[in-house]
Structure formats: structure tokens, C-alpha cells
Amino acid sequence: MDRHSLELNNKRILPLEIPTKVFAFQTPANLTSDVLGLMVNMQMLDESFNVGTKYGRFELSYEHIATLAEPRVEVLRFDVTNIDITSSTNPGTYELSKAGQKAVEIKISQDSWEEGLKIQSVELVDRDQAIPHGKMACGKDAPISDVKFRSTEWDYYGQQGTFARSFWVVWDESLEFFIGSALALVRRRQLMQMELAKTQNEFYMVDEEEGLLEEVDEEKEV
Numbered sequence: 001m002d003r004h005s006l007e008l009n010n011k012r013i014l015p016l017e018i019p020t021k022v023f024a025f026q027t028p029a030n031l032t033s034d035v036l037g038l039m040v041n042m043q044m045l046d047e048s049f050n051v052g053t054k055y056g057r058f059e060l061s062y063e064h065i066a067t068l069a070e071p072r073v074e075v076l077r078f079d080v081t082n083i084d085i086t087s088s089t090n091p092g093t094y095e096l097s098k099a100g101q102k103a104v105e106i107k108i109s110q111d112s113w114e115e116g117l118k119i120q121s122v123e124l125v126d127r128d129q130a131i132p133h134g135k136m137a138c139g140k141d142a143p144i145s146d147v148k149f150r151s152t153e154w155d156y157y158g159q160q161g162t163f164a165r166s167f168w169v170v171w172d173e174s175l176e177f178f179i180g181s182a183l184a185l186v187r188r189r190q191l192m193q194m195e196l197a198k199t200q201n202e203f204y205m206v207d208e209e210e211g212l213l214e215e216v217d218e219e220k221e222v
Contacts, residue, residue, distance in 0.1 A: 072111060082152075105124075
């Protein structure tokens with residue numbers, strides 16, 4: 001966590017920006033803090049880490065709920081709903097719907113912008129437990145942000161089934177077409193220039209040969 005944001009496995013979850021793809025490793029329940037610290041130091045939790053390990057690596061789908069618990073104290077509930085395997089060899093998804101499923105609840109305070117965020121508490125709570133919900137300074141109930149993110153619905157272009165994604169797909173394909181056409185024209189021009197240079201070289205060679213023959217004829221006449 002920096003002064004003004006909270007990260008989970010090197011991905012910012014507060015403030016949340018969609019899409020935020022979070023990856024996690026499947027580890028034994030008795031994983032020690034020393035081993036976990038080693039994993040963090042080796043940057044195993046970073047998305048760019050591609051060295052083989054004995055731990056399975058999965059993408060997470062989640063529900064992200066945030067609101068104001070009390071003045072200057074925000075509460076974030078992060079509930080992992082699905083474990084997604086996005087590899088091309090064995091893709092699949094596993095829903096975490098077991099009775100008594102837990103979610104992570106984090107309380108964060110911020111007394112001033114200069115001081116930044118402070119974690120007050122981190123605990124596991126029942127998924128169905130009501131989230132603490134406070135009031136704003138004006139006396140009204142604080143708004144609740146509830147975001148459900150499915151990693152399988154997002155790809156490089158955006159969220160499946162949205163106009164924005166369709167636009168970027170068409171844009172990318174059109175861009176590839178125009179770039180391909182432009183490259184083809186450049187290549188054609190290069191070939192024409194090469195052919196022209198070859199023709200000029202052949203012309204100069206013929207001209208030189210004719211000049212040599214003329215010199216030989218002149219020598220014979222002399």
C-alpha cells in the first residue's frame with residue numbers, strides 16, 4: 001500500500017479501477033510467513049512472473065464492496081467468487097460457493113490527505129454478513145459501491161458483449177488492414193526501385209561494352 005491506495009498482489013484494489021485482474025497462487029493451508037515473504041521478495045505475485053513453480057497460479061473473479069463505516073473510516077470487503085484457469089491447454093472455472101465461505105474485510109482510515117491511508121484492521125468475515133454502513137457528515141447514509149468482476153468476461157479489448165469492445169476490435173482490425181496495405185505499397189515501391197536500379201546497371205554495362213568494342217575497332221583501323 002502506498003500513501004493513497006491499497007494493493008492486492010501488486011494490483012490496486014482501492015480505489016478500484018475496472019478491469020483489475022488479480023492473480024493468486026494455490027498454496028498449502030499451512031504456508032509459513034517465511035515462505036510467503038520469500039514469494040513476495042521473488043516477485044512471484046507479479047503478473048510478469050513466468051518462472052515455473054510447484055504452486056498453481058489462477059486468475060480471480062471477485063465482488064468488491066466499499067463504503068464508509070464511520071467518519072473517515074472506509075470499509076472494503078473483497079470476496080473471491082471464482083477461481084479461473086485461463087491457460088489455453090486446460091481452461092476452466094471453479095465457483096467458490098461452499099457454505100460458510102469467507103470474505104476479507106479491511107477497514108482503512110485517512111485523517112488527512114498528507115497522512116495518507118492507514119489499515120485499521122483485516123479480518124475474515126462470513127460472506128453473507130452485513131457490511132458496516134455509516135453515515136456521511138451531512139447525516140445521510142453513505143453510498144455503497146458494489147462491483148462484481150468476472151475475469152472470463154474481459155480480454156485485451158475490453159468486456160465481452162459491450163459496444164466499447166466491439167469498437168476496439170473493429171478499430172484494431174481496420175488498423176491492421178491499413179498498416180498491411182501501407183506496408184504492401186512500401187514493399188512494392190522498394191521492388192520497383194530495385195528493378196529500376198537493376199535495369200540501369202544492365203544499361204551501363206551494355207554501354208561500357210559498346211565503348212570497349214569501339215576502342216578495339218579503332219585500334220584495328222590504326
